[in-house]
Amino acid sequence: MEEQVEMVGKAFVDHYYHLFDNNRTALLSLYQPTSMLTFEGQRIHGVDGISAKLNQLPFDQCCHVISTVDSQVSAFAGGIVVFVSGSLQLQGEEHPLRFSQMFHLIPTGQGSYFVQNDMFRLNYG
Amino acid sequence: MEEQVEMVGKAFVDHYYHLFDNNRTALLSLYQPTSMLTFEGQRIHGVDGISAKLNQLPFDQCCHVISTVDSQVSAFAGGIVVFVSGSLQLQGEEHPLRFSQMFHLIPTGQGSYFVQNDMFRLNYG
Numbered sequence: 001m002e003e004q005v006e007m008v009g010k011a012f013v014d015h016y017y018h019l020f021d022n023n024r025t026a027l028l029s030l031y032q033p034t035s036m037l038t039f040e041g042q043r044i045h046g047v048d049g050i051s052a053k054l055n056q057l058p059f060d061q062c063c064h065v066i067s068t069v070d071s072q073v074s075a076f077a078g079g080i081v082v083f084v085s086g087s088l089q090l091q092g093e094e095h096p097l098r099f100s101q102m103f104h105l106i107p108t109g110q111g112s113y114f115v116q117n118d119m120f121r122l123n124y125g
Numbered sequence: 126m127e128e129q130v131e132m133v134g135k136a137f138v139d140h141y142y143h144l145f146d147n148n149r150t151a152l153l154s155l156y157q158p159t160s161m162l163t164f165e166g167q168r169i170h171g172v173d174g175i176s177a178k179l180n181q182l183p184f185d186q187c188c189h190v191i192s193t194v195d196s197q198v199s200a201f202a203g204g205i206v207v208f209v210s211g212s213l214q215l216q217g218e219e220h221p222l223r224f225s226q227m228f229h230l231i232p233t234g235q236g237s238y239f240v241q242n243d244m245f246r247l248n249y250g
Contacts, residue, residue: 002168034200036197036198038195038197038208041193041195043127043197067249068166068246070163070166070244070246072161072163072168072242072244073161074200074201074229074241074242075159075199075201075204075229075231075241075242076199076200076201076204079200079201081206081227081229081242081244083163083225083227083244083246085225085246085248098248100208100210100225100246100248102206102208102227102244104199104200104206104229106200116199116200117197117199117200117206119195119197119206119208119227121193121195121208121210121225123210123223123225123248124192
């Protein structure tokens with residue numbers, strides 16, 4: 001059970017940042033109308049707002065490198081909480097930015113998951 | 126609603142790290158038998174295991190300084206997800222350690238919350 005949860009968390013994280021780095025507009029497929037994103041303290045609700053925020057970030061090309069992925073079963077039936085740390089390399093910037101992010105994944109009922117809760121913070125050293 | 130969730134999250138975080146820094150054995154009151162802690166990748170289940178882990182960390186005196194607290198309503202009825210960044214000053218150490226931590230708080234039914242999910246990571250620069 002624990003291993004399955006870890007596998008799902010890692011697979012989601014790989015998929016999420018692959019889309020982010022290569023096809024950012026497609027991230028909207030991972031959110032639903034109830035979804036919430038808190039990005040550097042800014043709260044955004046719903047697919048459209050979240051998609052707009054992610055696509056209007058002030059950089060085009062980026063590359064996420066994941067350091068750690070921790071996953072646990074959620075109290076919500078079938079849900080998974082995922083906690084990520086890593087770094088974000090922006091095109092033209094010398095130094096990568098460290099970040100942490102958490103996702104609360106909820107089953108869609110069609111064998112996959114959507115992101116209900118998403119909180120992102122850069123880690124200032 | 127959002128503001129109330131932010132208030133509960135901040136109040137919980139203040140309480141949690143105050144206990145951690147001043148009366149660490151009392152932290153067990155915030156967990157229940159279903160609780161899960163992932164501490165630097167190590168998975169621990171249940172009140173006794175979590176309490177033992179937190180009380181056997183290789184430092185006595187410490188002081189948490191909180192940088193950011195983000196909170197959202199969980200998909201679990203009445204639950205709250207809380208995402209914390211901050212630094213941890215250990216006695217006798219020159220430099221504080223940066224950390225990130227997430228909590229999934231579930232109502233106890235007696236007007237308070239317990240920690241169902243807890244994931245902690247140090248942020249290496």
